[in-house]
Amino acid sequence: MERKMRAAYYKEFGSNEKIKVGELAIPELKEGEVLIKIKAAAVNPVDAAVREGYLSSFIPVHFPAIPGWDVAGVIEERSYSARRFNMGEEVYAYARRPTVQHGTFAEYIVIPESYIAAKPKT
Secondary structure (H helix, E strand, O other): OOEEEEEEEEEEOOOOHOOOEEEEEEOOOOOOOEEEEEEEEEHHHHHHHHHOOOOOOOOOOOOOOOOOEEEEEEEEEOOOOOOOOOOOEEEEOOOOOOOOOOOOOOOEEEEEHHEEEEEEOO
16 A cells, blocks of 8 residues: 655646645655655755756656755665664755655655765764
8 A cells, every 4th residue: 555645746847836735655665765754854945946947957857746855854664775774763864866756845755875864963
């Protein structure tokens, strides 16, 4: 059964009025990836430029697209080969992928383990 999460997303380029909040599927874990339960996501000016289509000639977008590249959260699941971090460990990441689709303005994100770092102790 497909698992769902709440997310902010858009289905076409345009102004911030194109952003909707609703349910989308949680992406499937692939080898070397982790599922992070998002606790915080930063808003970056590039998110608006991507959403409005200004960068589409060199940053591909796959709709529906969840914006956001900066994230802090907790490891909830990991694939077999992703073993640097333990379940429940707090992490942060710059989560930019080659194609904009699964961003950080959601309850969960799946990203390669190599993208993340442990949350500092202080």
